Amino acid sequence: MKKKVLLFIVFISVFANAQILSSTLDKKTLALGEPAVLKINIDNLQGKQVNSAAKNSLLPFHFEGIKDSISLKEDSYSRTVEFAVFDEGKYTIPVLEFKVGDKVLKTIPYEVEVVNTAKKGDEISDIMNNKEVKLDVNDYWELYKFYILGLIALIALIIIIYYFIRYSKRDKNSPKIVTNKTLRDLENLKKKKYIENNNYRAFYIELIDISRNFISTQYKFPADVLLTDDLISFMKNNNTISKENEAIVEDVFLRGDLVKFAKTFPDKETMQNDFKGIQDFVKRSTKDIEFEKVRSDV
Incomplete structure (x- = not known):
């Protein structure tokens, strides 16, 4: 107990x-x-x-x-x-x-x-009546500001890309850049010493190829597809290239054709003069472009 x-x-x-x-x-x-x-x-x-x-x-x-x-x-x-x-x-x-x-x-x-206590056919009523809410500018801005800012950013990006492509292309084909590139190509040709070794055929083939590419790019001529006689006729009828430059191109191109088909054998002095003539033509080409631009504006 x-x-x-x-x-x-x-x-x-x-x-x-x-x-x-x-x-x-x-x-x-x-x-x-x-x-x-x-x-x-x-x-x-x-x-x-x-x-x-x-x-x-x-x-x-x-x-x-x-x-x-x-x-x-x-x-x-x-x-x-x-x-x-x-x-x-x-x-x-x-x-x-x-x-x-x-x-x-x-x-x-x-x-x-x-x-789920709802039955088919039951009428569903809102707890509260719908209210009309008036929105002002600030309200709309808060609702859609990210869409608006995104659209503005997209438009700005498109404009930037457009001008970048446009001006980058323009810069690459600007007369000054084309001139400098061609002068470098001529210097590379000179370093091959075709003139010193009296390799006139290789010299004229490369000199005329460089010149044709330059004329096609700088003057927008179809120099890369036209035969020599047709190109000379095209230049004279176009009047874009100055008479002095026309004479140099005509003289060098005709001589190049004769060398190519073994109809003439130029000496070193002639090759040096032709090289110097094309080089001066390339340097003076910007004046042709400037004159043509002024003429087209007028």
């Missing part, structure tokens, strides 16, 4: 010092979007700290939180979570843990069934 009384006293003592957790769920069957309330209470805290999940993070994914309030007193803790579910089906509120001091207390799990 004494042992039973002692055990009862110990049980009462332990129970009196223990924290008590209780939880209630007001509804276990919900309509879509219908609010439900879960309450958790812990009594006999004895001033101990309660740790649990942060606000609006206590319930799993499908449970949309509406309100999450915590009331903490010296000897009691109360948490009320209002939620709703917007998908049909059965969902479980799992065991929730609350740490009181060094002790972990757990709730019981709850199963919630969510049903």
Whole structure:
């Protein structure tokens, strides 16, 4: 008998010092979007700290939180979570843990069934009447500013690309650049020492190729496809190349044809004079272009 009384006293003592957790769920069957309330209470805290999940993070994914309030007193803790579910089906509120001091207390799990109470043919009414909202310029700007800025950026990019392509092409074919490139080609020809080695055939073939490419690019003549006689006739009828330059081109090209078909054998002095003549023609070509531009403007 004494042992039973002692055990009862110990049980009462332990129970009196223990924290008590209780939880209630007001509804276990919900309509879509219908609010439900879960309450958790812990009594006999004895001033101990309660740790649990942060606000609006206590319930799993499908449970949309509406309100999450915590009331903490010296000897009691109360948490009320209002939620709703917007998908049909059965969902479980799992065991929730609350740490009181060094002790972990757990709730019981709850199963919630969510049903669609709407019937076919039911009239669905808005909770509130639609309101007409007038938007001003700032409102429209906030709505569409990223589209407008993106469109402006796209237009600017297109303009930049257009002018880049246009002027890069123009620069590559500008009279000055074409002239300098051809002068470099002539210098490379000179370094091959065809004149010094009396290799007149190779010299004239390359000299005339360089000259034809130059005339095609600088004057926009079809010099690369026309025969010598046709090119000379084309130059004289076009009047773009000065008479002085025409005479040099005609003289060198005709001599080049004779050399090519072994009808004449020029000496070194003649080859040097022809090289110098073409070189001077290339240098003077910009004056022809400038004069032609002024003439076309007039």
